[in-house]
Amino acid sequence: MGHRCSFWGPRGRNRGVAKPWCVALILAALYNRRSTSAVTSSLALALLGLILLTICRLPPALLAALSLIGSIAMGLLANRRRVQKRESGMEDFSGKVAFITGGGSGAGLGQAKRFSAAGCRVVIADIRQDHLDQAVDALRKLKAQVHAIALDVTDRAAFARAADETERVFGPVELLFNTAGVSIFGPLERATYDDYDWMMGVNFGGVVNGMQTFVPRMIAYGRGGHIVNTASLGAFHAASVAGIYSASKFAVHGITLAMRDALAKHNIGVSCLCPANIRTNIAESIRTRPAHFSHSGFQVDDEEMAALREIYSHGMEPEELAGHVLEAVKKNQFYIIPYPEARKGLELGFKAVLDALPPEDSDREGQAKRHQAMLKYRQARATMDERKYALKAKG
Numbered sequence: 001m002g003h004r005c006s007f008w009g010p011r012g013r014n015r016g017v018a019k020p021w022c023v024a025l026i027l028a029a030l031y032n033r034r035s036t037s038a039v040t041s042s043l044a045l046a047l048l049g050l051i052l053l054t055i056c057r058l059p060p061a062l063l064a065a066l067s068l069i070g071s072i073a074m075g076l077l078a079n080r081r082r083v084q085k086r087e088s089g090m091e092d093f094s095g096k097v098a099f100i101t102g103g104g105s106g107a108g109l110g111q112a113k114r115f116s117a118a119g120c121r122v123v124i125a126d127i128r129q130d131h132l133d134q135a136v137d138a139l140r141k142l143k144a145q146v147h148a149i150a151l152d153v154t155d156r157a158a159f160a161r162a163a164d165e166t167e168r169v170f171g172p173v174e175l176l177f178n179t180a181g182v183s184i185f186g187p188l189e190r191a192t193y194d195d196y197d198w199m200m201g202v203n204f205g206g207v208v209n210g211m212q213t214f215v216p217r218m219i220a221y222g223r224g225g226h227i228v229n230t231a232s233l234g235a236f237h238a239a240s241v242a243g244i245y246s247a248s249k250f251a252v253h254g255i256t257l258a259m260r261d262a263l264a265k266h267n268i269g270v271s272c273l274c275p276a277n278i279r280t281n282i283a284e285s286i287r288t289r290p291a292h293f294s295h296s297g298f299q300v301d302d303e304e305m306a307a308l309r310e311i312y313s314h315g316m317e318p319e320e321l322a323g324h325v326l327e328a329v330k331k332n333q334f335y336i337i338p339y340p341e342a343r344k345g346l347e348l349g350f351k352a353v354l355d356a357l358p359p360e361d362s363d364r365e366g367q368a369k370r371h372q373a374m375l376k377y378r379q380a381r382a383t384m385d386e387r388k389y390a391l392k393a394k395g
């Protein structure tokens with residue numbers, strides 16, 4: 001009755017089954033290769049199967065089928081766990097490609113250092129060649145895998161070329177940092193159209209161009225990822241002297257919130273970095289202002305540059321800030337505002353907004369009518385989106 005077995009194949013009734021069974025298990029282990037625990041489980045199941053085959057009288061075909069099913073189930077479970085982890089943030093940065101605008105200096109360079117130390121291959125893109133050269137030197141000393149691209153973030157065609165170059169050199173981008181930005185200050189009522197066009201173009205337009213370039217590629221690549229857009233604490237407050245800068249950062253904040261909603265279903269996390277003061281070269285922004293936007297209402301002279309340099313010299317170190325960014329990406333945290341001193345101002349700002357609302361229990365009838373109308377619209381919207389864009393509505 002018993003089967004006499006050799007390693008390569010049982011003799012007798014089920015002669016020859018163990019060989020395909022071993023092959024099937026190797027295939028299952030290969031299928032599970034992205035999870036160490038699933039590979040271990042597959043091999044453990046294979047070993048258990050062999051032992052059972054040798055000492056029990058179960059038919060090898062049954063054992064082979066059971067082992068194979070068990071092994072694939074392990075893989076599916078591990079895969080599900082991995083997807084769940086990705087949905088709640090990114091854990092493993094090794095080998096991932098990060099594209100960083102403004103990566104030649106300040107906050108962007110800090111991100112390049114921090115994320116390359118975590119295992120990323122980084123592309124730094126910047127309008128200033130001197131910044132790129134210095135940054136590449138600094139990053140190579142840290143043994144970072146880095147590639148530099150000269151890029152003006154307002155140039156959409158150049159952005160597409162930069163994306164192609166990145167894919168040729170390192171492969172598809174999974175982490176996008178829209179960090180490049182400029183600032184110029186002065187009484188708002190003196191601002192010119194050129195002041196608006198330059199600052200909105202770089203600060204907001206640059207972020208838009210970054211997302212327009214990379215979001216379709218990230219979705220097509222299908223591996224999820226993360227986008228960090230740099231706004232500012234100025235995305236919550238505005239005053240005359242920083243009026244255009246704040247407006248550009250309010251816009252970054254808004255589109256970043258909306259993009260988070262849009263990309264969740266693609267497993268792409270989105271964060272909004274809102275720094276207060278960073279020790280960077282932003283006081284030199286004027287140097288990259290293009291000639292076609294040179295008509296300014298503000299006078300940026302040496303005195304002003306010195307005053308700005310003085311404030312920023314007391315700012316947070318870019319690498320320290322990037323450390324907070326890294327932690328936020330791991331947790332898929334939307335707001336990154338690692339400045340405790342920001343609390344008072346934000347509380348006052350939000351209180352002013354909430355104070356403008358009527359009491360919660362007022363105008364009950366109007367509230368119910370508007371609520372119903374909104375629900376109806378949302379349902380209709382979801383149906384339309386599914387039909388027109390094949391988008392599945394969220395829960």
Ligand code: NAI
Pocket residue numbers: 101102103104105106107108125126127128131151152153154179180181182183202206230231232233274275276277278279280281282283284285288312315
């Ligand atoms: P930074 O001047 O040290 O670095 C910005 C980099 O962006 C520079 O290398 C610059 O050449 C590059 N850049 C400027 N215009 C560009 C363009 N059109 N295309 C490509 N690159 C361009 O300044 P920082 O502070 O590191 O700025 C990074 C971001 O942080 C900006 O978005 C800024 O608004 C934001 N931020 C900075 C704060 C600070 O205190 N420094 C506070 C809040 C926000």
